[in-house]
Amino acid sequence: MSEPIISVQDVSVRFHRSRRHRSIRDLVFRGQGGVRAGEFWGLRHISFDVQPGEAIGVVGRNGQGKSTLLKTIAGVLIPDEGRAVVNGGVAPLIEITGGFVGDLTVRDNIYLAAGLHGMSKKQIAASFDEIVEFAEIEDFVDTPYKHLSSGMKVRVAFSVVSRLNEPIMLVDEVLAVGDRAFRDKCFERIDEMLSEGRTLFMVSHSEANLTRFCTRGLYLREGQLVHDGPIAEVVEKYFSESGDEAALRRRHERRMRRMRRRGLLGDEDDDEDDEDDDTDGLRSVV
């Protein structure tokens, strides 16, 4: 097989449960180290390689590390251990409206956002019409961005980022926005990019989307990679483990309650229903 385009090697990311974190002095002078009180691993020992042209779907329940993994690959988060090596540019369809400024016109914004992602002026000029047409905002090109409706904003952003000439696409649930017609267009665009041989990395809860675009699946649970295989197999495993809907919801809610309490109280595992008045969380954990 050829050189992997993405190589994730034993990546771990540590997060804080409570608002309080270690003192600055600690961070500056010690830096490394294991998990301390009030911390947990958002990702733990994740390793995998991705070949060019693969389409990968990441599944897992909320808070199990999917977005963290995507961010690590996008390079906007630095792992605490291990490394993520990405051989090529990334078109991150995460927080796509991030590069846009409300006070400038749509035209200025398209140039700026595309430029920020590394396109040259000439390239942007060449695909400018295409971008505008795809977003269906021909009449608003000289309107300040802040005056667009929220759906239109996302449309502009998606059409800019999806026009980037990068070999890797990261997609994090952006497809949930926009009206149906536009969503279909987005799907077509993704299909098109896939057929051009680009690599897709997608986070989704929708079985339909996953099986439509992806060939390989990664299943994350509690920050660990529990299954890596053909998408059908991974989706099957994910949904069977999640159980039927009622059980799923119950478990989810219980989990949320526990997380909430942990977040505020830092308690490990007793099951009483104290409410959130303890603010000095870190101290109570040992």
Added chain:
Amino acid sequence: MVDSSYTRSPWARVRAIWGARRIFLLLVRRDLKVRYANSVLGYVWTVLDPLLMSLVYWAVFTMLFARDVPGDDPYIVFLLAGMLPWQWFNSTVSQSAKALRSSSRLIRSTNLPREIWVLRVVASNAVEYLFALPVLAGFLIAFQVPLHWNMLYTLPLAFVIMAVLLCGIGLALSVLTVLVPDLNRVVAIFLRLFFYASPVLYSTTRLPEEIRWVYVANPVSDILQLFRSGIFPHYLNWLHVGYAAAVSVVVLALGWWIFARLERTVLKEL
């Protein structure tokens, strides 16, 4: 190629920043564009702001304390020559303290060397400084103040030392304020203090001997003197310039080191 492992050598960081220079320029241009997009007067404010501010101080000191104007003559020129670089310093420090937070959405969606978000603040304020220089030139002409030829190198030198110092302060502050938001308030108060502890409004030659060392030790003060020495050459003191340059380089190294150490933690907080 992106290698998002933690340990990056200083050299790799410099290379990464150099690689992103085009985007950096784009950001600086965007900053200026945004600044001017929303106001009616636009560029005029760059000139008007320090001008009005100086006029206020000029009025106070030449009218209220007419006997004892605290700077060289013409006082308005003396004032502007210090006020413009001070404004650069002031706005850069206060903006870079918020640099990472205010562009957090961009930071979360683009993979650029994170130093850029601070450097762009330094740069766009430096451009503002340069844009405001015509005001000073106007007064120089109006008062027919002779320029000293040493301006040819003192001004660029002062500019460079100031930029280095600001990069250092900015890099350190940008990450520290994310982790300790209270610092923002401390910074505001320190800037006010620094304004009076630096010879913006007055000349150090008027100060009692005993406290002059404070001004020599304060690198901002030395840099301001250097900025002025093209117009008032008696302020030029190479020893002080050398000291300010050395301090600035140390601050840059330290600031960058702090930035590099805290970068990973800060990214999780944004």
